Amino acid sequence: MHTTMTSLLAADTPTVMTPTTSHLTIEAVTKRFGSFTALDGISLTINEGEFVCFLGPSGCGKTTLLRTIAGLAQQTAGTLIQRGEDISSLPPQARDFGIVFQSYALFPNLTVFNNVAYGLRNRRVERSHIHARVNELLALVNLTGSEKKYPAALSGGQQQRVALARALATEPGLLLLDEPLSALDARVRGHLRSQIKALQARLGVTTIMVTHDQEEALTMADRIVVMNHGVIEQVGTPAEIYHQPASAFVASFIGSMNFLEVTAQGDNQALLGTTSCACLSHTLKVGQAAQLAIRPETVALSRQAGALNGEVIGIEFLGPFQRVTLRLTDADQTLIADVPSRDSTDLCLYQGQVLGIHLPAEAARLYPAGSSQQ
Amino acid sequence: MMAESFVKSATKPSLESLIRLLALLAGVALLVVGLLFPLLTMLIKSLQDRAGDFIGLANFAHYFQTPTLVNSIANSLRVALMTTGVVVGLAFLCAYGITRTCMPGKRLFRMLAILPILAPSLLPAISLVYLFGNQGFLRDLLAGQSVYGPIGIVMGMSFWIFPHALMLLTTALTNSDARLYEAADALGTPKWRTFLTITLPGVRYGLISCLFVVFTLAITDFGVPKIIGGQFSVLATDVYRQVVGQQNFQMGAVVSVILLLPAVLSFIVDRWIQRRQVAQLSARAVPWQPSPSPLRDWIFTLLCYTVAGVILLVIGTAVYASLIQFWPYNLSFTLEHYTFQGMADGGWGAWFNSLKLAFSVALVGTLVIFFNAWLIEKSEGYRPLRQGLHFMAMLPMAVPGMVLGLAYIFFFNQAGNPLNWLYSTMVILVLNTLVHFYTVCHLTSVTALKQLDPEFEAVGASLKVPFWTTFSRITLPVSLPAVLDISVYLFVNAMTTVSAVVFLYNSDTRLASVAVLHLDEAGYFASAAAMAVLIFLTSLVVKLLHAVLTHVLLNNAQRWRLVS
Numbered sequence: 041m042h043t044t045m046t047s048l049l050a051a052d053t054p055t056v057m058t059p060t061t062s063h064l065t066i067e068a069v070t071k072r073f074g075s076f077t078a079l080d081g082i083s084l085t086i087n088e089g090e091f092v093c094f095l096g097p098s099g100c101g102k103t104t105l106l107r108t109i110a111g112l113a114q115q116t117a118g119t120l121i122q123r124g125e126d127i128s129s130l131p132p133q134a135r136d137f138g139i140v141f142q143s144y145a146l147f148p149n150l151t152v153f154n155n156v157a158y159g160l161r162n163r164r165v166e167r168s169h170i171h172a173r174v175n176e177l178l179a180l181v182n183l184t185g186s187e188k189k190y191p192a193a194l195s196g197g198q199q200q201r202v203a204l205a206r207a208l209a210t211e212p213g214l215l216l217l218d219e220p221l222s223a224l225d226a227r228v229r230g231h232l233r234s235q236i237k238a239l240q241a242r243l244g245v246t247t248i249m250v251t252h253d254q255e256e257a258l259t260m261a262d263r264i265v266v267m268n269h270g271v272i273e274q275v276g277t278p279a280e281i282y283h284q285p286a287s288a289f290v291a292s293f294i295g296s297m298n299f300l301e302v303t304a305q306g307d308n309q310a311l312l313g314t315t316s317c318a319c320l321s322h323t324l325k326v327g328q329a330a331q332l333a334i335r336p337e338t339v340a341l342s343r344q345a346g347a348l349n350g351e352v353i354g355i356e357f358l359g360p361f362q363r364v365t366l367r368l369t370d371a372d373q374t375l376i377a378d379v380p381s382r383d384s385t386d387l388c389l390y391q392g393q394v395l396g397i398h399l400p401a402e403a404a405r406l407y408p409a410g411s412s413q414q
Numbered sequence: 415m416m417a418e419s420f421v422k423s424a425t426k427p428s429l430e431s432l433i434r435l436l437a438l439l440a441g442v443a444l445l446v447v448g449l450l451f452p453l454l455t456m457l458i459k460s461l462q463d464r465a466g467d468f469i470g471l472a473n474f475a476h477y478f479q480t481p482t483l484v485n486s487i488a489n490s491l492r493v494a495l496m497t498t499g500v501v502v503g504l505a506f507l508c509a510y511g512i513t514r515t516c517m518p519g520k521r522l523f524r525m526l527a528i529l530p531i532l533a534p535s536l537l538p539a540i541s542l543v544y545l546f547g548n549q550g551f552l553r554d555l556l557a558g559q560s561v562y563g564p565i566g567i568v569m570g571m572s573f574w575i576f577p578h579a580l581m582l583l584t585t586a587l588t589n590s591d592a593r594l595y596e597a598a599d600a601l602g603t604p605k606w607r608t609f610l611t612i613t614l615p616g617v618r619y620g621l622i623s624c625l626f627v628v629f630t631l632a633i634t635d636f637g638v639p640k641i642i643g644g645q646f647s648v649l650a651t652d653v654y655r656q657v658v659g660q661q662n663f664q665m666g667a668v669v670s671v672i673l674l675l676p677a678v679l680s681f682i683v684d685r686w687i688q689r690r691q692v693a694q695l696s697a698r699a700v701p702w703q704p705s706p707s708p709l710r711d712w713i714f715t716l717l718c719y720t721v722a723g724v725i726l727l728v729i730g731t732a733v734y735a736s737l738i739q740f741w742p743y744n745l746s747f748t749l750e751h752y753t754f755q756g757m758a759d760g761g762w763g764a765w766f767n768s769l770k771l772a773f774s775v776a777l778v779g780t781l782v783i784f785f786n787a788w789l790i791e792k793s794e795g796y797r798p799l800r801q802g803l804h805f806m807a808m809l810p811m812a813v814p815g816m817v818l819g820l821a822y823i824f825f826f827n828q829a830g831n832p833l834n835w836l837y838s839t840m841v842i843l844v845l846n847t848l849v850h851f852y853t854v855c856h857l858t859s860v861t862a863l864k865q866l867d868p869e870f871e872a873v874g875a876s877l878k879v880p881f882w883t884t885f886s887r888i889t890l891p892v893s894l895p896a897v898l899d900i901s902v903y904l905f906v907n908a909m910t911t912v913s914a915v916v917f918l919y920n921s922d923t924r925l926a927s928v929a930v931l932h933l934d935e936a937g938y939f940a941s942a943a944a945m946a947v948l949i950f951l952t953s954l955v956v957k958l959l960h961a962v963l964t965h966v967l968l969n970n971a972q973r974w975r976l977v978s
Contacts, residue, residue, distance in 0.1 A: 163878075
């Protein structure tokens with residue numbers, strides 16, 4: 041085990057994995073607590089070496105799914121297959137994973153060294169090997185020299201890295217991270233985010249991270265699994281999730297989004313008030329009530345009146361851009377547009393100003409009215 | 415497909431979960447045999463006649479037609495209510511002094527105030543006889559009233575229950591939120607109104623809980639009324655008299671059932687209050703710090719040290735009585751009473767038995783209770799078993815010692831009980847004492863375990879470390895202060911208890927506390943005092959060792975605690 045690790049560390053390039061090899065297959069997993077359904081028929085495949093984020097609001101079932109994968113919670117129905125082996129009914133001890141909890145759960149009475157060595161001690165590994173391995177791991181997380189410290193003497197970020205080293209010590213095939221950064225302050229969080237991501241890429245260990253922080257998910261994940269009310273709303277790369285949200289919920293949960301009440305028209309048209317707008321093609325019936333979703337940064341404003349106009353009712357200065365709130369002139373609806381600071385000078389923004397609004401068709405998506413929002 | 419995957423996902427028993435299950439079953443079996451079966455047997459006995467035939471409520475009817483017996487109910491209620499008033503009133507004032515004033519010598523006072531817990535409840539009763547009895551040097555203070563009766567009982571009980579109340583109320587009064595007091599000051603609220611609208615409501619749950627704990631201790635106490643009650647009988651002494659004096663086991667069972675009622679009632683009320691008390695104080699609360707106020711501080715100093723003085727007087731009297739030839743005629747110094755000539759088999763044997771019992775209970779009890787609490791708190795699955803174990807662990811608090819002791823006679827002395835061999839061995843004394851004091855230890859364990867990170871076990875499992883390794887390397891060391899507290903609590907209680915074991919010893923296993931009772935009954939008052947003092951000193955030494963050990967551990971083996 042020692043040599044494997046060293047060779048992995050020596051490699052400068054990320055270990056190349058065939059993207060199609062499945063590490064973990066989740067089939068129709070359901071978990072009920074009494075009458076409450078925490079997970080409702082979840083099916084998902086996670087590939088070897090992939091970094092996957094479970095993202096969703098609190099109570100969406102993401103932590104339950106992680107605990108089910110770890111065997112810490114037993115699913116009511118469904119199957120889990122890890123590297124071809126059915127692990128559905130195995131206790132956590134018999135599964136192959138390492139885990140980092142939100143609280144880190146470092147053993148307070150053990151030194152950093154002994155915390156990291158905790159899982160190695162049990163394996164009848166030679167003492168010198170344990171020593172070498174722990175030192176290697178501490179070097180990996182930049183904590184060389186802290187061997188003899190107790191967890192209470194470490195900062196939050198350091199504790200987090202010890203927990204990571206401890207979870208990696210036994211070379212698990214799967215690394216589970218349960219909101220690992222949420223207990224840290226913003227500055228440390230940003231730094232650790234890239235550190236963890238780099239480490240994961242270097243070791244090539246398949247990783248699942250649970251988070252409610254969309255920025256964390258967007259920056260770290262290879263793929264994001266957006267969950268809500270115990271079901272998967274969408275699985276996709278960060279760009280897919282952001283630019284092609286599969287449902288109104290995903291659209292509203294990631295980034296900021298305008299939702300305008302419209303009536304569906306032909307296959308790429310919608311009626312906003314009395315104005316017809318072009319949008320991406322949709323499958324809604326003509327005349328069906330719908331909502332048109334468009335991101336504020338894609339809305340274009342101009343001083344020339346157009347087909348769609350709005351009155352400026354609020355301007356917020358946010359540094360790189362200004363957030364302009366408009367009331368549409370021919371519909372009692374508001375719209376937010378993010379105007380880059382560079383452009384805002386051309387517009388000479390002021391309250392009460394009436395501006396022409398352009399909603400680019402390729403950025404406007406139609407969802408059925410009343411479909412779930414955050 | 416659905417049905418198939420459901421079947422597949424049913425947990426296969428692994429070795430670890432099998433061991434967990436066995437341990438849980440063992441824990442449940444312990445309390446079923448050590449608590450439920452004896453209590454059930456006793457309830458059945460109360461419905462049977464001497465021949466063992468079912469006679470319904472005839473025993474109860476007979477009880478309520480016998481005025482001498484029924485009177486005890488009123489007597490018990492009277493002394494228990496009076497004791498509750500005295501103890502809670504005094505303890506509240508002293509706890510207020512400790513937490514809300516700048517009186518000097520708080521630590522010393524708290525140390526002195528804890529002393530009565532280290533003595534058997536027989537000790538204050540013996541001292542009170544020397545102080546206020548027919549030859550007592552303070553008897554004039556009673557203005558002609560006799561100490562043998564309700565007055566003596568209330569005084570004696572107040573002495574040994576006081577520390578319990580003080581600890582509860584100190585805890586309640588410690589939880590204060592300075593922001594509320596600052597707001598009240600800013601609004602120009604007078605001090606008395608701040609007290610009524612902030613302080614009292616803040617401690618109301620602790621106060622009510624304390625009232626019920628004190629009431630239960632008072633109504634179920636046996637030692638004090640036995641020694642100083644005279645002709646004034648209470649429920650606890652009735653049980654003893656019916657069983658030991660008259661060999662009327664059925665009536666003993668009836669009185670026990672009646673004695674069980676107030677204890678069970680106050681137990682239910684206490685549980686109900688505890689449930690409502692959750693998170694009364696928010697995590698953002700700022701602890702209130704008293705600022706000096708000379709008049710108030712000196713009044714409370716005077717009050718607290720008067721109480722401490724009385725405690726020292728009572729203990730000192732027992733020590734003095736045990737060291738003089740013959741009160742009040744020959745006051746010369748002697749150690750003769752420590753030879754316990756009043757006892758046929760020698761008193762030191764009884765003391766040694768007590769020591770054996772106390773060490774066994776402290777060792778076995780601590781491990782069993784803490785491990786059971788761990789099984790309840792920190793394992794997954796077997797929910798009904800875990801809840802059942804928790805319920806049974808809470809129950810002993812509601813069972814008076816006299817009732818538990820008698821229930822053990824009924825259950826273990828039955829012909830045909832395969833556990834009959836336990837009867838009149840040291841083992842039954844250990845089991846009985848362990849069960850008798852189970853609840854407080856269980857609650858201490860649960861509190862300590864709840865403070866641990868809930869994911870320790872999950873981390874251990876993910877690192878493929880068996881649960882017993884994580885238990886012994888992490889859980890136990892991290893909870894060590896609580897574990898030591900439990901063991902010293904069990905030791906002291908095993909040393910001082912008399913109520914349950916008075917039914918269960920035999921000539922080989924006679925205990926020091928029972929010896930105090932027998933010496934007193936036989937008229938060897940000075941020897942009885944000597945034995946009570948011996949018990950007190952033993953507890954004191956162990957308590958001091960515990961303090962030293964805790965200190966050493968915190969500074970060496972548990973250095974990690976000091977880092978933060």
